[in-house]
Amino acid sequence: MTLVSVRDLTIAFGGALALRALSFDLRRGELLGVVGESGSGKTLAALSLMGMAPEAARVSGAISFDGERVDTLPETGWQSLQGRRIAMIFQEPMSALNPLQRIGTQITEAMIWHEGISRAEADARALALLGEVGMPEPQARLRMYPHQLSGGQRQRALIAMALACNPDLVLADEPTTALDATRTAQALDLLRGLARARGMALILISHDLAAIERVAERMLVLYGGDLMEEGPVAEILSRPAHPYTAGLIRARPRPRPPGVPRRPLPTIPGSVPGLADLPRGCRFHGRCPKGRPVCAEGRPPLVDIAPGRRAACLFPEPV
Amino acid sequence: MRWNAVVGGALVGLVAGVAALSLVWTPHDPAGIDVSRRFLPASPAHWLGTDQVGRDVASMLMAGAQSSIAVALLSVGLGASLGTALGLLAAARGGWVEEAVMRLSDLAFAFPALLFAIMLAAVFGPSLTNAVLAIAFIMVPIFARVSRASANAVWAREFVQAAIAAGRSRLGITIDHVLPNIAAVLMVQATIEFAVAILAEAALSYLGLGVQPPTPSWGRMLSEAQTLLYLAPQLAIWPGLCIMVAVLGFNLMGDGLRDATDPRLRGVGA
Secondary structure, three states: OEEEEEEEEEEEEOOEEEEEEEEEEEEOOOEEEEEOOOOOOHHHHHHHHOOOOOOOOEEEEEEEEOOEEOOOOOHHHHHOOEOOOEEEEOOOOOOOOOOOOOHHHHHHHHHHHHHOOOHHHHHHHHHHHHHHOOOOOHHHHHOOOHHHOOHHHHHHHHHHHHHOOOOOEEEEEOOOOOOOHHHHHHHHHHHHHHHHHHOOEEEEEEOOHHHHHHHOOEEEEEEOOEEEEEEEHHHHHHOOOOHHHHHHHHOOOOOOOOOOOOOOOOOOOOOOOOHHHOOOOOOOHHHOOOOOHHHHOOOOOOEEEEOOEEEOOOOOOOO | OOHHHHHHHHHHHHHHHHHHHHHHOOOOOOOOOOHHHOOOOOOOOOOOOEOOOOOEHHHHHHHHHHHHHHHHHHHHHHHHHHHHHHHHHHHHHOHHHHHHHHHHHHHHHHOOHHHHHHHHHHHHOOOHHHHHHHHHHHHHHHHHHHHHHHHHHHHOOHHHHHHHHOOOOHHHHHHHHHHHHHHHHHHHHHHHHHHHHHHHHHHHHHOOOOOOOOOOOHHHHHHHHHOOOOOOOHHHHHHHHHHHHHHHHHHHHHHHHHHHHOHHHHOOOO
16 A cells, blocks of 8 residues: 655756646555665655745645545644655764754653643653663653764664654654664664564655665666666666666675685766766766667657566666 | 952942842941031041042942942843843844844844933933933843854754654753753853943933932932032042942853853853
């Protein structure tokens, strides 16, 4: 059953298109990964799903949540969804917590506002949540301020905040950038486990293919505001159809087995074009190893290339 | 602890303590006129002597501290509340509301406060209330600007974005997240504005637009002493010194508080 349906979502700043006609669906309880570089539009897409697109942005297209159009909602209409049915986990665990409020107060904020429950009841639920996200000594942590917690603990507190009202959808925008490799893996496994246990849909936004692989079932690949490729994570990672995806996968750092000579990490030549000078046609054609003059003429349509897989390329790799 | 906060706090404590003491005790009646005891020099009976109508100068100064503190407290309280509310509104709503509030602040800034006080006095008669209103009028745009600038900085922080994502209203976010995070800045500003208010009260009283006789006030003592400068200069020196001590005290305390709350000045990364 479809929980979120996005159709032709376009976000423009002045004349520059930061996101171009993005369409995708998300099933209830589905784990979706969105991968892309800085400036690919992935964060903008997430903010639009939250009703939090920047004021300077012109947003068009349609977003439905649980069968109802939400992109046309006024601010107060969004407020009844935000935190209650759609929640967000922010990037930076230190700055996403109010330094002057106790952890317990921040976790219970959404519950008390949306459900009108008593402080005692909210505290009890916050305690259970902290236990669920694996916070050590949750009773004591509830009374602490953010600066008294470690980075990993703050990230767990943020996850608990997002889960406070048992939402149907959680958006996690680079939730692990501030954590070291071990904490990252723990936090990702925790997110996946919680989403599974609660039947909650999750959109994980990341530039890190390893994070997407660890958490998501299906993934979207964004580049320069365009959806380049979409499909099951395992299939895309083993047989990418779009040259951009292929380049991303080649550029992943891998552990070097002993005895294998050191080699430079493959890269995609060139750099991501700025919002002001996005190329015509396929956004990737200038950097694409298979790019031909025809690629600059028009935007390649997103076509089905295999069951459940779509790619926007005139010359896709065989899958 | 910073030296300026300590010295400033001590001076402020002295002025406030004397004002409080004068509520229950002064060496003589500050309004007690006795023409037979004019221009007495300092003595154990009259610590700082008497003035041109025989009032005890020390008692008048003590009671005058009351007026200064009361006017400063009321006007800064009123001006800060109103100004902060406007600044928070501007930051929360943005757009034309913010523009309107800030342009109105500019307008109020451009309007000479003394002129406003004279206008109030001309229409409603000179009184303590009108002095308070006139000084509060100077404070409103100052606090509107300070609170808007700090609130805008808080609105840009991620935990406010998180509160929006949790479905909180702008009013709720302003009260629960923004105001507590700018409280320190406002407190520092209020302390500094206290000094401005004390000076303004003295100026208004000097012009006869503030507290009315027989209630003593430093500003009026100065103006009454002005014609007697060659005869009895000490009558001008004492209230002048009191004003200076009070203003210096609040300024030093404000500086000290700012140093203590501003991490950049403490050498600790924000």
